[in-house]
C-alpha cells in the first residue's frame with residue numbers, strides 16, 4: 209500500500225505494553241513443552257459419548273470412527289476436535305468418545321454465524337487449524353460490515369479504512385490457517401452466515417465491545433503467545449505475522465469504542481460497560497474450563513490453562 213494511503217490508527221500504548229509484558233513471560237525457545245504447573249498439560253478436555261459402532265470382524269476397535277453422532281454443542285465456540293473408539297461393555301460394539309475443545313483464540317465473529325461441521329479428517333492439530341481458518345474467514349464479512357456501518361454513522365475515514373484493511377488481513381489469515389490445516393489433513397468448513405440487517409450505533413458498538421475489545425484483543429494475546437512458544441517453526445512464523453495484524457485489529461476495536469463513546473447517552477455507555485464486563489466474565493469461565501491436549505500446547509503453542517490465566521489477567525487489567 210502506498211505510504212500516502214496507509215491507514216494509521218494510533219497505537220494503543222497500554223494494550224501493547226500489556227501484551228509485550230505478557231510475552232516476556234513466554235518460555236524462550238527451545239525450552240520444550242510450554243506447560244505451566246503441569247497439571248493442565250495432559251490430555252484432559254471435554255468429552256461426550258457419540259454412540260457405538262460395530263467392532264471389526266477380528267474383534268478389534270476400528271481405528272477410525274465417525275463423529276456423525278456426536279452431540280451438537282449450543283456454543284459455537286466449542287470445537288469438536290476428534291472422535292476415538294474404545295471397546296464397549298456391550299458385546300461386539302465399540303464406544304465412540306467425542307472430544308471437544310473451547311476455542312479461546314477466536315477473532316471477531318459476525319452476528320448470526322452458524323455452527324460449522326467439524327472436519328472429519330486430520331488430527332487434533334488439523335482440527336484446530338481448520339477451525340481457526342473458519343473463524344478467520346468469518347471475520348472478513350464482520351470487518352466489511354463494520355466498515356460500512358462506521359461510514360454510515362459518520363465515523364472518521366481512518367476508522368473506515370482500517371476496518372476494510374482488516375478484512376484484507378483476515379483473507380490472508382484464512383489462507384495461512386488453511387495451509388496449516390491441510391498439512392494436517394484437515395479442511396476448513398464453509399462459513400454459513402445469514403444476510404446482515406441494518407442496526408443502530410449502539411448495537412454495532414456493543415458487538416465491537418464483545419468481539420473486538422474483549423475477544424479479538426484476547427485473540428491477539430494468544431496469537432502472540434503462539435508465535436513465541438509453538439515448537440512447529442511454520443506455526444511460529446505464521447502466527448508471528450497474524451499476531452502483528454491482530455494487535456492492530458484490537459487497536460481498531462478500542463479506537464472505534466473511543467470514537468463511539470462520545471455519541472452514546474450515559475445509559476447506553478453503562479450498557480456498553482456491562483456488555484464488556486459480561487464478555488470478560490464468560491471468557492474467564494472458558495479459560496478456567498479449558499484443558500488442552502498436550503500436542504496443541506507443544507506444537508501449536510496454545511497457552512496451557514495457567515498461561516491462559518496469565519494472559520486473561522492482563523486482558524482484565526486492560527479492560528478495567
Ligand SMILES: [Fe+2]
Nearest residue numbers: 315344378381
Ligand atoms: Fe485474523
Ligand SMILES: [Fe+2]
Nearest residue numbers: 315316454457
Ligand atoms: Fe482479526
